[in-house]
Amino acid sequence: MLYYMETKNMNPYEIVNSARRWVGSSWKMVPVDSIAWCGDRERGGLWYPPHDGHGARIELGREEGIDLVYHEAFHSVWHDCPLAKFDPWWGEGFCNAFSETMRNCYFDYHVPEVRPLTQHERNYLHPCYLLCHKALFDPSHLRYFFLRMNAEAQQLERPVLSEFFQWSPDPSWTFNTENPS
Numbered sequence: 001m002l003y004y005m006e007t008k009n010m011n012p013y014e015i016v017n018s019a020r021r022w023v024g025s026s027w028k029m030v031p032v033d034s035i036a037w038c039g040d041r042e043r044g045g046l047w048y049p050p051h052d053g054h055g056a057r058i059e060l061g062r063e064e065g066i067d068l069v070y071h072e073a074f075h076s077v078w079h080d081c082p083l084a085k086f087d088p089w090w091g092e093g094f095c096n097a098f099s100e101t102m103r104n105c106y107f108d109y110h111v112p113e114v115r116p117l118t119q120h121e122r123n124y125l126h127p128c129y130l131l132c133h134k135a136l137f138d139p140s141h142l143r144y145f146f147l148r149m150n151a152e153a154q155q156l157e158r159p160v161l162s163e164f165f166q167w168s169p170d171p172s173w174t175f176n177t178e179n180p181s
């Protein structure tokens with residue numbers, strides 16, 4: 001299966017469709033009703049959950065390119081999944097990993113050896129790095145891992161990603177084999 005698409009002149013809703021195709025028809029993805037570039041903010045993206053019968057809304061800073069839609073669209077895949085309930089800290093990293101593997105374009109991140117991770121590295125860059133390596137930089141492998149971990153989280157009702165990687169974006173997380181919580 002080939003997921004990579006040229007993003008130049010791309011319709012942003014087609015990126016949402018690519019996330020839907022990636023996850024497959026068996027998965028309930030939150031619909032995205034609107035994608036807008038906003039004049040009052042330069043950078044960053046926001047994903048607003050559905051409300052009052054409307055689907056999700058994506059807002060991008062006016063300087064942002066269309067590539068950020070991959071990250072924001074994945075929030076719609078993530079929102080209702082078992083991992084979001086049991087491993088909530090992994091959402092941003094998964095959004096980044098989806099975006100980078102789909103675009104085949106990777107942030108130049110190296111695990112720092114002489115200092116602790118910043119919170120931005122913990123939330124976004126480091127989990128993305130772990131997920132991309134686990135998936136061998138292949139979006140179909142990432143999908144397989146996503147579905148498998150969701151099935152495990154649903155069955156075991158505990159944070160399976162943090163156990164799998166022996167690490168969590170949550171700085172207070174500790175691994176406890178006797179009493180996983």
Ligand SMILES: [Zn+2]
Pocket residue numbers: 071072075092095
């Ligand atoms: Zn995000």
